[in-house]
Amino acid sequence: MADVSLEVITLVSVGAHPTSGRARRAEQDARAVELGLHLAGNRLQLLHAGNPYEEALRGYLGMGIPALHVLEQPKGADALPVLVDYLREASVQVVLTGTQAETGEGSGMLPYLLAEALGWPLVVGLAEVETIEGGSAQVLQALPRGQRRRLRVRLPFVASVDNAAPVARQSAFGPARRGQIEVQEVEVVDDILLSESTLQPSRPRPKRLKVIKAKTAADRFRAATAKASGDGGQILRDVTPEAGAEAIFKLLREEGVIR
Amino acid sequence: MTDIIRRDPRAEWIARNRLHPLHAVMQAAHTVKEARWMGPNGVIRKSPHAALGFIGPNGIRRIDRSGAQQGGTTRRLGQSQETQLPLHRVDEPAFIIAVVPDMVGGRLSSHDRDLLGLAHHLAGQEGAVLAVVFGEHKETGFDTAGVDRLLQLSGHEYDGYSPEQRVLALRAVESQFLPRHWLLPDSRTGGGELGRRLAAALHERPATRVWQVKDGVCIGRAGSGSEDLTRAVPRLILASAECAEPVSETRHDAIEVMLGEGNTLRSLPRLEDLGPVAVDPALIPMAEAEFILSGGNGVQDWDLFHRAAQTLGATEGASRVAVDDGHMPRHRQVGATGTWVTARVYLAIGISGAVQHLQGIGACDKVIAVNLNAGCDMIKRADLSVIADSSAVLEALIRLVEGYRAGDWKDVA
Numbered sequence: 144m145a146d147v148s149l150e151v152i153t154l155v156s157v158g159a160h161p162t163s164g165r166a167r168r169a170e171q172d173a174r175a176v177e178l179g180l181h182l183a184g185n186r187l188q189l190l191h192a193g194n195p196y197e198e199a200l201r202g203y204l205g206m207g208i209p210a211l212h213v214l215e216q217p218k219g220a221d222a223l224p225v226l227v228d229y230l231r232e233a234s235v236q237v238v239l240t241g242t243q244a245e246t247g248e249g250s251g252m253l254p255y256l257l258a259e260a261l262g263w264p265l266v267v268g269l270a271e272v273e274t275i276e277g278g279s280a281q282v283l284q285a286l287p288r289g290q291r292r293r294l295r296v297r298l299p300f301v302a303s304v305d306n307a308a309p310v311a312r313q314s315a316f317g318p319a320r321r322g323q324i325e326v327q328e329v330e331v332v333d334d335i336l337l338s339e340s341t342l343q344p345s346r347p348r349p350k351r352l353k354v355i356k357a358k359t360a361a362d363r364f365r366a367a368t369a370k371a372s373g374d375g376g377q378i379l380r381d382v383t384p385e386a387g388a389e390a391i392f393k394l395l396r397e398e399g400v401i402r
Numbered sequence: 403m404t405d406i407i408r409r410d411p412r413a414e415w416i417a418r419n420r421l422h423p424l425h426a427v428m429q430a431a432h433t434v435k436e437a438r439w440m441g442p443n444g445v446i447r448k449s450p451h452a453a454l455g456f457i458g459p460n461g462i463r464r465i466d467r468s469g470a471q472q473g474g475t476t477r478r479l480g481q482s483q484e485t486q487l488p489l490h491r492v493d494e495p496a497f498i499i500a501v502v503p504d505m506v507g508g509r510l511s512s513h514d515r516d517l518l519g520l521a522h523h524l525a526g527q528e529g530a531v532l533a534v535v536f537g538e539h540k541e542t543g544f545d546t547a548g549v550d551r552l553l554q555l556s557g558h559e560y561d562g563y564s565p566e567q568r569v570l571a572l573r574a575v576e577s578q579f580l581p582r583h584w585l586l587p588d589s590r591t592g593g594g595e596l597g598r599r600l601a602a603a604l605h606e607r608p609a610t611r612v613w614q615v616k617d618g619v620c621i622g623r624a625g626s627g628s629e630d631l632t633r634a635v636p637r638l639i640l641a642s643a644e645c646a647e648p649v650s651e652t653r654h655d656a657i658e659v660m661l662g663e664g665n666t667l668r669s670l671p672r673l674e675d676l677g678p679v680a681v682d683p684a685l686i687p688m689a690e691a692e693f694i695l696s697g698g699n700g701v702q703d704w705d706l707f708h709r710a711a712q713t714l715g716a717t718e719g720a721s722r723v724a725v726d727d728g729h730m731p732r733h734r735q736v737g738a739t740g741t742w743v744t745a746r747v748y749l750a751i752g753i754s755g756a757v758q759h760l761q762g763i764g765a766c767d768k769v770i771a772v773n774l775n776a777g778c779d780m781i782k783r784a785d786l787s788v789i790a791d792s793s794a795v796l797e798a799l800i801r802l803v804e805g806y807r808a809g810d811w812k813d814v815a
């Protein structure tokens with residue numbers, strides 16, 4: 144359903160392989176690119192703020208996009224202001240991002256701050272764009288537990304993409320080599336966070352201990368030997384199946400699982 | 403009877419000295435009312451000679467030392483206080499710690515409780531913990547979960563998915579209460595999103611995926627989880643599950659507070675919620691499914707079972723026996739050697755509840771069992787059990803749901 148008039152831009156970052164830590168195209172960003180390709184075909188624009196000579200960026204070009212625009216910045220610079228400046232001028236209707244960066248702070252704040260700075264609405268966890276017409280889009284949002292919600296959102300908007308979005312196509316070597324990386328010089332704004340905090344390899348989190356708070360030894364003994372038994376669930380004996388089913392149905396409705 | 407312990411050293415001395423001429427007399431007088439007494443170090447002493455215990459069925463005296471049964475002679479000192487936790491009151495809070503729990507299904511989740519525990523850690527003795535709850539809730543345990551002040555924001559503008567309206571309300575909370583810290587669960591069920599929206603609106607830089615807060619420093623996961631970021635505690639914290647121990651030793655006031663009039667603006671929504679979309683439950687991975695209908699050896703009619711799952715809109719699961727017998731595919735097996743499910747509602751039809759199966763449903767919230775045998779372990783685990791034949795119940799359930807869908811369900815509740 145590639146739309147010829149729709150201007151879509153996907154923000155991409157450099158990811159890290161979960162085991163080896165090697166630079167690669169980021170998983171969620173690649174999904175955002177895939178979604179952008181569904182929306183705008185190969186008129187999709189890609190934008191990155193950072194080092195233009197990073198080889199991993201070519202992974203996105205290998206998905207069949209002719210060019211990637213880079214706002215050149217050193218490591219540790221704040222990407223937000225330059226991205227906001229660029230997007231204000233770019234006259235796009237949809238900005239797609241991943242949910243969380245794979246390196247650095249990875250706070251997942253970027254789409255929120257972008258939307259706030261641009262004054263655009265934000266869709267979190269975009270799974271699918273159904274229709275775009277008359278200045279608004281009808282989209283599906285991914286919820287936990289595999290659920291979906293339909294939203295209508297005004298254009299232009301920012302959307303973040305998580306693992307519920309379509310799986311990214313493979314990156315092909317030829318197009319990745321041929322693709323153009325356009326570099327633009329921008330003003331550098333330092334990110335103060337990294338100067339006042341430290342990044343370390345993650346420590347394993349302490350396991351939560353099962354603490355038994357009992358006043359007497361007898362209570363402790365009982366707690367340690369007790370079988371995991373529910374405390375007093377309701378038991379319906381000698382009821383007709385209809386009455387039983389009604390009780391179940393009532394509980395299911397209270398829990399909101401019957402739609 | 404007063405609570406002051408009066409000791410009579412002379413009587414105690416006579417009680418210890420069995421050769422004392424008055425011993426027998428005093429003991430006889432004591433045994434009636436003094437089978438246990440407070441020793442000199444404040445330890446409760448029990449007299450094994452006294453007439454405690456009861457005569458068992460075969461005529462032997464039995465003494466129950468657990469303290470549960472003490473005849474009629476015990477002084478029940480402080481018994482009534484034991485069941486009630488001490489009340490922690492903050493009448494004039496020096497500052498506020500605001501918590502916005504997720505309230506999945508209208509109740510505090512364990513993640514929310516951990517967060518309230520963290521809030522109390524930050525509030526100390528002077529601060530008060532304010533919980534901001536949107537819409538209607540079913541929670542009755544705000545006091546024991548550690549909520550000092552409760553702000554309930556209801557109104558249809560907060561119904562459904564309304565993040566922008568909620569952020570507006572939280573900004574009103576910000577200007578009225580000026581919380582020292584904002585705490586939200588960094589969860590996929592709403593808190594992660596709402597917290598980040600709030601952070602962007604308040605121009606605060608949050609600490610995300612925080613798993614430890616200690617001595618003014620917080621540690622959170624960074625990047626894809628292989629790094630930790632350590633920093634000074636910011637105003638806004640998005641914390642992971644198990645970030646702190648939940649409150650368990652105190653009871654709190656949970657005083658209702660209100661938002662000042664005119665503080666809550668209505669915004670023109672730029673995001674419109676068009677409602678949930680029907681998803682084929684069979685396509686949802688079982689580990690993630692919210693509602694599972696699970697069948698075991700007690701299911702006689704598997705066609706009926708599949709029809710029930712379809713009508714209820716439930717994801718199907720099975721016990722190992724049902725899988726081994728070829729009624730269900732292997733990837734539908736729930737339990738130790740199958741999938742560990744996290745369903746909010748688990749409906750077990752004809753499953754006996756072997757440990758291997760119960761392990762797999764440890765994370766489930768509400769368990770409903772249908773079984774013929776009222777003594778089986780699944781019934782002990784279940785919140786609601788129906789002792790009846792599985793086929794009959796399934797058929798009745800299908801009829802009810804179809805009737806409800808057709809619109810002729812009268813709300814009897």
Ligand SMILES: Cc1cc2nc3c(=O)[nH]c(=O)nc-3n(C[C@H](O)[C@H](O)[C@H](O)COP(=O)(O)OP(=O)(O)OC[C@H]3O[C@@H](n4cnc5c(N)ncnc54)[C@H](O)[C@@H]3O)c2cc1C
Nearest residue numbers: 698699700721722737738739740752753754756758774792
């Ligand atoms: C190493 C190991 C690993 C295992 N891993 C797993 C696992 O991952 N998952 C798993 O499920 N099991 C596992 N098991 C098997 C487990 O021990 C039990 O054998 C199994 O869970 C029992 O399945 P069930 O409850 O369906 O069958 P049963 O124990 O036969 O129970 C059937 C129940 O249905 C009731 N019933 C009968 N007829 C009706 C009727 N008409 N209406 C209503 N109720 C009726 C009965 O009262 C009974 O309670 C494992 C076992 C081993 C040794």
